[in-house]
Amino acid sequence: MVRQLLARFGSVLRDGFRIWWLAPLVPALVAVPEAIQHVVEIRIGMFESREAFNLLAGDPRRMAWGYPKVAGVLLAILATVRFLGTRNRKDAWWDLRDVAWKNLLYAVVLIAASIVPGLLLEGSMGADAAEWVHRAFSLAILPLLPLMVLALAGDSKLSLRRAYRLPGWVASLRLLVFVAIVWVPLQRWHGLNHTWALGAPDVAVWALMTLDVIVVGVLATMAGSAMWHGARPVVPDAGANSPHAPAAA
Secondary structure (H helix, E strand, O other): OHHHHHHHHHHHHHHHHHHHHHOOHHHHHHHHHHHHHHHHHHHOOOOOOHHHHHHHOOOHHHHHHHHHHHHHHHHHHHHHHHHHHHOOOOOOOOOHHHOOHHHHHHHHHHHHHOOHHHHHHHHHHOHHHHHHHHHHHHHHOOOHHHHHHHHHOOOOOOOHHHHOOHHHHHHHHHHHHHHHHHHHHHHHHHHHHHHHHOOOOHHHHHHHHHHHHHHHHHHHHHHHHHHHHHHOOOOOOOOOOOOOOOOOO
16 A cells, blocks of 8 residues: 555656646646746845845735736646546547536535635634634545546546545545645745845846746646545556546556
8 A cells, every 4th residue: 555655646746747748838827927926026126135025025016916826826736637637538638528517516615615614603602613613624525625636537436425435535635645745845945935036146036036937837736746646546447548547657
């Protein structure tokens, strides 16, 4: 089992990088708005000092590209899942007609609804008690994550009921662990790039922000790859056309 998990995580790293040349449009979804935002940040003098950085962090010129960047991260993650889930089939990853929409809708609606009880109870129970309610619901919706991922890849075999059986819980934990392993160090690197740029010469700032575009793009594709490979069962279903089939080498 440990050997299988290590091999699966190796696939996470491999596919998180390979998608950059197999489907360059996917990382471009986040790399383009990230690059434009960095150009704006440099031109308004955000990296001249820590004081300038703090003062201009909420500048409307910067924030105008902050929202597209966040949307780009989310889209790149989902597009990575979609690409990896369909590449062993004839369907194009951008053709969404084979998405398991019912399962996807179940997952998205229930995940969104899970935040409501804590919000409603905060006034009567207090913030601390409401936070525990929120944590309980966050734990309860974990099996919806592999359901959502596989539905996006076109897998309709995993039902809502099956998602809450033991394999579904195991898949959700595997998904979270894989995502955390790739997300935490890359997010840290992303933050350090900004720290290193403060007060640096212009050439160094441009170089660091160019590197940061790549780091954020890799963060998104790695997260999507971690979600896909984490959601798939360790013992794949038979059949090369199954979304559970092993990824092509």
